[in-house]
Amino acid sequence: MKRIADENKNILVIQLARFGDFLQTTPLLAALKIRHPGSHLAVLVNSDQEAVAANNPHLDEILSVNLAELKRSAEKSLGLGGKIAALREKLGFLTRRRFDLVINLNTSRPAALLSALIPAGERRGPRLGPDRQRLITAPWADLIINLMTRRRLIRFNLVDLLVCYSEIEFRPTDGLLYPLSLRTLGQAGFLLGPDVHRPLVGFQLGSRHLTRQWPPEHFAALAERLMVEDRAGIVLVGAPREKPLAETFLHHLSAIDPSAPSRVINLMGRTSIDELAGVLAELDLLVTTDTGTMHLAAAVDTPILALFTGPAFCHETGPYGAGHLILQAMTECSPCLEKDAECPDHFCRRLITPDLAASAARWLLSGGRTELPEAADLGHKVSLFISDLDEFGVVYRPLVSNRLSAPDLTALVYREAGRSFMRPAYRLERERLIRGLKGHDPGYPSELEDLSKALKKMERILLEKNSGGETRDRLLKTAGLNHDLQPVVKTICSAADKVYAKSLGAMLSDMVQVLSWLEAWSESRPHGGANGSASFKTPARSGQMSGP
């Protein structure tokens, strides 16, 4: 393959998802411009995201496609041949181009097929495998896909994963990007009106799915506390389809204080994306669930209190940047899958109480000068995290110290070893690891000893010269019923490329190394720390979740 000079590359990024996903792509776009200075950077978005993309300064060209329109056009045509001819004609603007590099960021089959249609020197991201069924991608992305079966072990934010496609070796930015114009800020001021109470707190009530939604009556109780105790102004933001939620919220607020609804600024359904960005920039705080609005607030540097329930897991899609707070509901079944509709009452939404949210909000509004909730307030099923940045990307650190459970520590092992697998320049560092554990009660649950033994054995198997099939069988046998090992074993077994297989072998060594540091850390500190937990090498309570 002809090597194109880095600075002259013609690059296309395919991002066909929603505007929140586009915003989470902005650090990748920045990274590509750093990695390939002077390159022509284009993006392919769904047509309804054109305006958001147009605001990104890193882009030289915006291409858009309307998949629904493509379908309609194909349906109008005659027979299979006619339909295909129509599709080919509609996609001619892509198939007649040639890019040096095409990066597909979506895991849907239509996106993978669109990516395959565009002539390219090099492709990255999900694509259709030779069996025409399975999507294949880079081995590091395979590792993440395999980890999705054990989501509690994931400590990789989507933003940082997307950046990996640029093959840059460091964190390219401090946050998401959505530049604001003076005009936008002026419009926001007009929408908010002249008599704004400070601090000004925005509420994003709606969410894509009920399981991610915080109950409107909880929002109402939170609003009442902030309005009375902190003299805060409340602004409702959101899409037109969420208006019924605003009505429910105002109804509950009225029941608490009949005069309160008249003091709420209701902008729900009244803002374009650009105007919403301007309004968010004016806020002192946004309280939200896992939404596109949350990512937009992060992009305009507004502090966020994020309430994560159901399938929403902050370690995957939490607010990007430093200093945001997240209240994460964590039950036996968390994080669940969005399609799991069997949960009858979505009880985890109610675990985060208005009192908890109020004290977290107050802590953010006061710049950290007020009291945080105690561990006892949080209970075993809610964790409070603060976002922070390191050289790889974002991490979510617990603000209320507790004992790290075996899954927490295993997740940490995956995070550290996985990072050096994804970005080879990232080096394991004992001091950084220990710094990240500050405030935690030490402990090394016995499950980790078993994990370490199995990993060492797997390392040896990989070093022996066996046939591929024999190696796979022995790895699977060694992993046995240890579900926490399945993600890495599956990734090794599916890696066709010997170079990557070798890298995965190195990842196993890194996992063993991290485990040994954790064991040493545990033994070097007195036990029975902040929470008075004294027993050594005992499994932590199952279902309790926190972690670095």
Place this chain on the structure above:
Amino acid sequence: MVDLFERNLNNLLELDPELAARVRMASVPDQALILPARSGRPTLTVKGISLHSRFDPVAEAETLLKSHMITEAGGKGLVPALFGLGLGYQALALAGSFELVLVIEPDPGMVKLAFSHLDFTQALPRLRFLTAPSAFEQYPAALLVPHPPSVRLHRTAFRLWTDQLEARRPAAELNKFLMDLPGWEELLVGFDSAQPVDLLGLVRAVHRGTGPLSEGETLILLLHELTKTGR
């Protein structure tokens, strides 16, 4: 000419009285123009579309019999279902080679015109005129044979028929259906884009499921995904 039309119609009356009544009542298509071909046989133009060869419409119809699609259909015992009658040259040619020929003609006026110019009396016992796609249920071995100029004339109706045909088959069977269809790539002749797609080759590639994805194969898969997901 009255005699020829009446003779044809009387024969049809015995076989399909309902259709015969509709043909009798029908008006010939607007802007229909009958002109003699170089061979002396009548030829037809409707709305500027020539439905038959201006040189020799009989010879043109006979080339259909030699086509890959029709020879394979004969070999596999399939029943040709001709979409578009025109003046009837193709239907008569097929009736000379097949025991049964299905004819789909959306406009009864076209049948009237055809009956007025060509002799169908010998062929009619072998011809079945279909009026609704559901009639295909009776003929599971039917093979749709489009008459390309007629397709251009009745695009909407043709889509309706092909959609109905495809809808009758589960999506999973679509590829198999296409694979089993003899010479089905010829379905595209006359109404495809300037660059005809080798669908047969593409579907074979989909079935093989190996090697790099070709553009056409990708388009087929994308079309399938768009239809399936509704996106």
